Amino acid sequence: MFDLTTLHPLIIHFPIALLIVGLIADITGAILKKEFYSRAGFYLLITGTLGVIAAYFSGNFASEGLIEAGSLKYALETHESAATLTLWTMIIVSVVRIVLVALKKFKGVLQWISVFLFLLGALSIVRTGHLGGQLVYRHAAGVRLQIDTAPAAETQMQEDSGQNNVDTD
16 A cells, blocks of 8 residues: 655655746846746746645655654754745745736836745745755654565574585585
8 A cells, every 4th residue: 555654755856846946947037037937937936836735745644653752853843844934935925926927017126026035935945855854864764674684594594503605625
């Protein structure tokens, strides 16, 4: 059966990439005053925000069953707080952008304010991703070890029975 706790690492990389590339497209569109880049930034912002929502909920599933104690507890709480901040930041940035585009006000100062808000959201997701990486690489959160003990057991059995694979001719 499929384990929902494994969804988070599968999902999380998409919103990170979509939002960073979307921010670059938005900045490019604002500087070059090219609609193509601004439109690409808009679509990447919306799809990236939907990815953030999916990553947030999959992260809640992923944390189920973790034993929260000591430094792992602090690291997990910090990551969860950062994820909540990122979620709401990206939702707000997306809503602001949708309103500006719908009202045809995405130009001039309002465009730069929107790009700045997008930058704050992108920085938030980078921070959240860094904290999530620390959970895995420093605290081994969610890591399942499968240690193959068969070769060691065979060696031990051979030593116990006095068998040896070394030629003594």
